[in-house]
Amino acid sequence: MTSRKPRVVLGVSAGIAAYKVCELLRRLTESGHDVTVVPTRDALRFVGEPTWAALSGNPVSTEVWDGVARVPHVRLGQDADLVFVAPATADLLARAAHGLADDLLTNTLLTARCPVVFAPAMHTEMWEHPATRANVATLRARGAIVVEPASGRLTGKDTGPGRLPDPAELFEAARRVLDRGAVQPDLAGRHVVVSAGGTREPLDPVRFIGNRSSGLQGYALARTAAARGARVTLVAANVALPDPAGARVVPVGSAEEMRKAVLEAAGDADAVVMAAAVADFRPVDYRGSKIKKAEGAEPEPIRLAKNPDILAELGERRRAGQVIVGFAAETDDVLANGRAKLARKRSDLLVVNQVGEDLTFGRPDNAAVILGADGSSTEVERGAKEALADVVWDLVAARLDPLPAD
Structure with a gap:
């Protein structure tokens, strides 16, 4: 007996970004979803009905009067596992x-x-207009997930927030929401800050001290938080990954740049998750030109200075009710080192990973023990990094103060 395909209603409204949604539709259908496309009348001015029908394999209609015997205006919503509107x-x-x-x-x-997920796309002035912001707030208050638009090139020469996120990332957002089922978005109304990637400390114009962090775990945390309704700020250091749908990405390079960006974003954040691998040290002397190799001479020693401890500073500066989560990459005495770090950094939670060759960095999977300041310990078996992200957010959500009543 075969299980039923997940049913997705893909709503398409009248924006020029509708052409990008063809790729989202292809990804949904090819991954085994039964998709019915429901465009608005004017959306068909951008992409026609034959295209949507061919890509979905299902009839397409804009009107409540088509196929009245099937009562589509009621049945489509009742039978769907997800309604995703893009743009x-x-x-x-x-x-x-x-x-x-x-x-x-x-x-x-x-x-x-x-x-129900909305992926807005429009000009910056329209997105930032008080009427639109009020409508978005109303939808979120009712439990809908409204994915923050990306920043970038818009129609014509305009640039700014309002761009439809990458279709591959929209697909990941849809997949994450479907995986959670009918669970209410428990991070709705929350602002979370996530750091990702690895900082680089320059030696000269061509060399740096860095680490092996790919940013995959931080991006999984950002993607999962957005799928659970949060407003996400992602501070990303040297990451070659597409921006997660729904996250505002702040690119940084060095530890000092990350410190400045994280502390600024954390000012009104409900939770901060420091998943980035921040360099502990930086070169004392930066050479303005490439360090040359002298024949027959040993290289000069590189003097190092300590970088700022961002996680500890977050613990010191936290505002009331803010939840702080750190990550610890350890090679030896993993849990003992993790517990010591948890106390030293004054974090609420510490995600402890064992790292090494073919472990954690650059891999799609992860395993961890999440230590709590309350003495708790949660073991997460090796699996997809998004699975670990969900456990982290479960623990964060349980520690957040209730939102004020309207």
Whole structure:
């Protein structure tokens, strides 16, 4: 007996970014999802009905009057496991927030009892307008996940926030929400800061002291937090990965740059997760030109100075109710070193990894023990880094103060 394919309603509103959603649709169908595309009338001005039908393998309609015997304006929402709207224009967000039902997509949104995700795309001025921000807040308050748009090139020469995230990352967002099922987004209304990657401390214009961190675990944490409804700031050091959908990415290079970015973002954050591998030391002397090799001479020693301890500073400067999570990459005496670090850094949680050749760095999987300042210990068996991310956020969510009542 074969299990039923997950049913996804892919709503498409009238934005030029609709062409990107064809790639999202392809990824959903090829990964075994049963997708019904429900465009708005004007969305078909950007991508036509034959394209959506061919890529999905299902009929396409914009009207509640098509196939009335099947009652599509009710059944689509009732039967769906996920409703994902991309692009979500300012107009669509406004109609959804006010409960309008003047086409098949808005009717579907009203009847859906499954998770609903909106991926906005519009010009910066429209995204930042108070009316749009209010509509987004209303949708989030009702339990919908509204993915923060990316920053970048928009229509014409405009650049700024409002760009539809990469289709591959939208697919990952959809997959993460489907994996969680009908669970309410427990990080909705929260701002979380995640650091990722490895800092580099320059020696000269071509050389640096660095580490092997790929950023995969930090990106998994950011992606998972966004899928659970959080507003995510991702401080990324030297990472060659696509921006996770829903995260505002702040690129940095050195430990000092990371310190400045993390402390600034942490000012209003509910939780900060320091998953980055921050260099403990930096060269005292930076050479403005390449260090040359002198024939017959030994290289000069490299003098090192301590870098700022970002995690410890976060522990000292935390505001009331803020949850701080650190990571510890250890090779020996893993748990003993982890417990000592947890106490020294004044963190709420410490994710302890054993690292080494073919362990953790650059791999898609991870294993860890998460130590709590309350004496708790949670072991996470080796598995996908997103699975570890979910456990981290479970523990964080349990430690957050309740949000104030409206």
